[in-house]
Amino acid sequence: MAETSFFEKVYNVTKQIPYGRVTSYGAIAKYLGAAKSARMVGWALNSSVKHEVPAHRVVNRNGLLTGKHHFGGTNLMQQLLESEGVEVVNSKVQDFKKYFWDPVKEL
């Protein structure tokens, strides 16, 4: 991958998230070699909608859908996850550790 820019990697990894699985910003950031720049991952996902990236599968390390407000300001993000078989309650993923998908470990 020559054109593997920070953003490109984020989109690439996020798009590879298996169905019914979720990951965290820190995991992606760490995979990119910038574990301390987790904020950048969120910023990159800010443009993810243009890349057709399922950002709804990306949540913070607590399993909380912090970015749901960027999905239309509704419970769309939660509905999407529930639709994939992920238990989500009050904008929070249940058994997050069970649904957690680590790119560093899986890739």
Place this chain on the structure above:
DNA sequence: CACATGACTGGAT
């Protein structure tokens, strides 16, 4: 150019 904000995280109190 400087300050403030933000889809975060980890450690300290």
Place this chain on the structure above:
DNA sequence: AATCCAGCCATGT
């Protein structure tokens, strides 16, 4: 166990 603080990088005012 819960809350606060500091670090990181990019974008906006």
